[in-house]
Amino acid sequence: MQLDVSVRKKQGYFQFAAEFSLTGQRVGLFGPSGSGKSTLMHLLSGLLKPDSGHIRLDEAVLYDSAAGVNLPPEKRRVGVVFQHAHLFPHLSVRRNLLYGWRRTPEQERHIQPEAIIEVLNLAHLLDRGVNLLSGGERQRVALARTVLTCPRLILMDEPLTGLDEELKFQIIPYLNKVFAGFDIPLLFISHSLLEMRLMTEQVLVVEEGRVLREMGTEELAQSTWAASRQGYVNLLRLGRPVPQGDLWSYQWGSVRLVLTDEGENEENIVELDAREILLFKRHPEATSARNLLPCTVRKIFTAGNRVRVELQCGSRQLIAQIVPEAMRELELIEGGEVVAAIKASAFRRLG
Incomplete structure (x- = not known):
């Protein structure tokens, strides 16, 4: 993935600015709550329009204020998995999974439902109503539904927040299998350094509405050792x-x-x-x-x-x-x- 971003956005008293160009498959957005991580996610996905600048993903121009380009979310092929699964409550697991896949043009369907169902161990859940799923099962279904839209990039916004520790570490191996097996770029958003280390290889550090720097995930972990009394x-x-x-x-x-x-x-x-x-x-x-x-x-x-x-x-x-x-x-x-x-x-x- 090649992601080139230069954007500005003002929301009330909060001003956000990001300027970076990165290449990678497993990238994290790391910073405290309120730093601007979710703002950047909304700008990338098309759920929020920048005031100015540009966003380019590989060869596609998603937004360019100078050229008058602002692709709507459904045209960007950027999948989003939120902290809350946002599944369709009136549909079964099977119909939730197929919802986006059936709306994806045939020429772009390079991932088959059977493959993601096997990787995420969902076969026994297909006929179940989504209201009968556990929190971890709901997140796996939400991820599978997003993957089946065959996106160019998947954004995960604090997807493990709210899950207890045991459930969180049950889901992480599934996530890693998906992104390794289907070769989909990931932008993983979290304020948890441990989650960053388990899910990403490089990190954009966000503070007070700015992307401050890009660094390796382990480099970030080691830098916290030097700056605090905590052990590594x-x-x-x-x-x-x-x-x-x-x-x-x-x-x-x-x-x-x-x-x-x-x-x-x-x-x-x-x-x-x-x-x-x-x-x-x-x-x-x-x-x-x-x-x-x-x-x-x-x-x-x-x-x-x-x-x-x-x-x-x-x-x-x-x-x-x-x-x-x-x-x-x-x-x-x-x-x-x-x-x-x-x-x-x-x-x-x-x-």
């Missing part, structure tokens, strides 16, 4: 578990990790606090930690009395947090070798 949390995507005595072994890149918890999905997402990782100069003779990973130090960053150590562990990266005294005792240098020790109980499974 690693997010790890693990495969299916295999029993290992009383514990569970998971594939993580080129290595295996041992955890206390059994995951239930093809992809299991876990958190690991950077402060839970112990570093050794060489392989320890004995330790209670079940995970001992040979790693290379990629970068070292110091902020006050905290040191962030970026590690290359096989084909994956980890970040550990230690204190300056430990850094000196370990004689850490970029390119040096260390062993990362992690207890099996240090991981927290999401969902």
Whole structure:
């Protein structure tokens, strides 16, 4: 996706201005409530008209004040999934799904209903009324209905807000399967850094009606570590578990990790606090930690009395947090070798 935007919009006392050009498939709009994220979404989708500027998506001009172009929403092929599903209450799940697909020109129908029904596990819901669905089921149906319009871009406006944590992390793997499997660009809007890290690769940071900067999602996460006293949390995507005595072994890149918890999905997402990782100069003779990973130090960053150590562990990266005294005792240098020790109980499974 190539998205080129230069727009201004005034609404009462609130003034919004955005100027950016980006290329990417999984992009986030990140910022606090009231910063202008939803305003930008409405401008892109055609639900709100800018005062001036232009919006170009790939080769299509969606809006250009100088040229007098302002495509209506139905002509933009930009799908929107709101925080509330907005399904048609008088239609079944099946008829909700087919509503947009049947109105999409045949030459643009490159996604078939059967395919999205399988990916989002909706087959058993097709004949059910939408008022009988759970919150997570409603969001999956809303996403499937939007995907079946075969859009050039999908906007998701705080789609996980209001869902409890367990439900939220049940839906995220479905979302990732859809956007990976159907190769649809995503603009994901949220004020949650965790959701950004799980759903996007790059982020536009929005504050007080301005798009301030574009950066990688993990770069954003690491920048918050430097700016606050909060610790950094690693997010790890693990495969299916295999029993290992009383514990569970998971594939993580080129290595295996041992955890206390059994995951239930093809992809299991876990958190690991950077402060839970112990570093050794060489392989320890004995330790209670079940995970001992040979790693290379990629970068070292110091902020006050905290040191962030970026590690290359096989084909994956980890970040550990230690204190300056430990850094000196370990004689850490970029390119040096260390062993990362992690207890099996240090991981927290999401969902």
